[in-house]
Amino acid sequence: MPTFDGTATSEQVIEAFGSQIQGKTFVITGAGQPSIGSQMATALSRSPAAPAHILIASRTLSRVQPVLDEIQQINQAIKTTAVQVDLTDHESIRRAAGEILAAAPKIDVLINSAGNMALKEFTVDKQNIELQFSANHLGHFLLTNLLVPGLRGGRVVNLTSSGYLISPVRFDDYNFSDGKEYDPWSGYGQAKTANILFAWGLTQRLLQSHGINSFAAHPGYNGDTRLGAHLTWDDYGGIFPACKKNTGQEFVFEEPRFKTYTQIAATPLIAALDPELKAPGYLQNSAISEPAEHARDADSVNKLWELSERLVGQKFEY
Known part of the structure; x- marks a missing residue:
């Protein structure tokens, strides 16, 4: 199979894995325009071996419609669907999963x-859970588990970030003492670590019983999406003291640090499409990379699953 590096583009990945795209159904959360999700959706639609169906689940459908319109302009044979979901609202997630x-x-x-x-x-969701942990991890935990009946033999990809290195999950104080100990980057680091641990937990529970492979992918960094629109360049300086405080380690950005809009989708698309990947796995710069211990050790994997079940108020037995 082909190999890629940190400069790979979504076009190269799509060309390499057309057989894994043809006739398939892809569900992508948060793919409003502009975003990594929207880039993945439109890249998939450009494959000559076209997918059968691309469904986008997003909080703001007005941002999704231009993406669906673009997919239809590329290939009218692809079925497109939009489902509204607020991943910080558990009632919304349960409704959306059914749809x-x-x-x-x-x-x-x-x-x-x-x-x-x-x-x-410091902000909390409707369930009084810190909003980064809620939107990045917990909403996806609930949604994914509710979608398991449709995922047999499929694959789950959690977008994470090398920002996971900033902090492990604070199992005994995920809400930062109701905000008293909150800082923006520790909240982000906790959520991104959870994305990786969740991929390990899903694989542990669902690979043998349901044939579901799970991965976590760090796409890299790009200034064209809206993810960091509220931040200044000076704000990113807070990463380094937060990482040192939480882990005792120095934070170092990987290279290449910045990627183009088409490069930003490459690594998660490889995680979604490469049939030779062995689950669970963490991908960075287009390849499998071993994450730090706090993002893969068995105790943390199980503790996150148990905490997540408690916070969504539902146990999932497989």
Whole structure:
């Protein structure tokens, strides 16, 4: 199979894995325009071996419609669906999961792409859970588990970030003492670590019983999406003291640090399409990379699953 490096583009990945795209159904969260999710959706639609169905689940459908319109302009044969979901509202997630399964009873690939980053003020969701942990991890935990009936034999990709190195999950204080100990980058680091641990937990529970492969992918950094629109360049300086405080380690950005809009989709698309990848896995710069211990050790994997079940109020037995 082909090999890629940190400069790979979504076009190169799509060309390499056309056989894994043809006739498949892809569900992508948070793919409003402009975003990594929207780039993945339109890249998939450009494959000559076209997918059968691309379903986008997003909080703001007005941002999704231009993406669906572009897909239809590229290939009218591709079925497109939009489902409204607020990943910080558990009632919304339960409703949306039913709508997604009704529209796509068989899901080949679920890409959990929605999220937020480094919210400057401590904010909680409707369930009183810190908003970065809620939107990046917990909403996807609930949605993915509810979609398992349609995912048999499929694949789940959680978008994470090398920002996971900033902080492990604070299992005993995920809400930062109700904000008293909050800082934006520790909140982000916790959520991104959870994305990786969740991929390990899903594989542990669902690979043998349901044939579901799970991966976490760090796409890299890009200034064209809206993820960091609320931040200044000076705000990113907070990463380094937060990482040192939480882990005792120095934070170092990987190279290449910045990627073009088409490069930013390459690594998660490889995670979604490469049939030779062995689950669970963490991908960075287009290749499998071993994450730090706090993002893969068995105790943390199980503790996150148990905490997540408690916070969504539902146990998932497989």
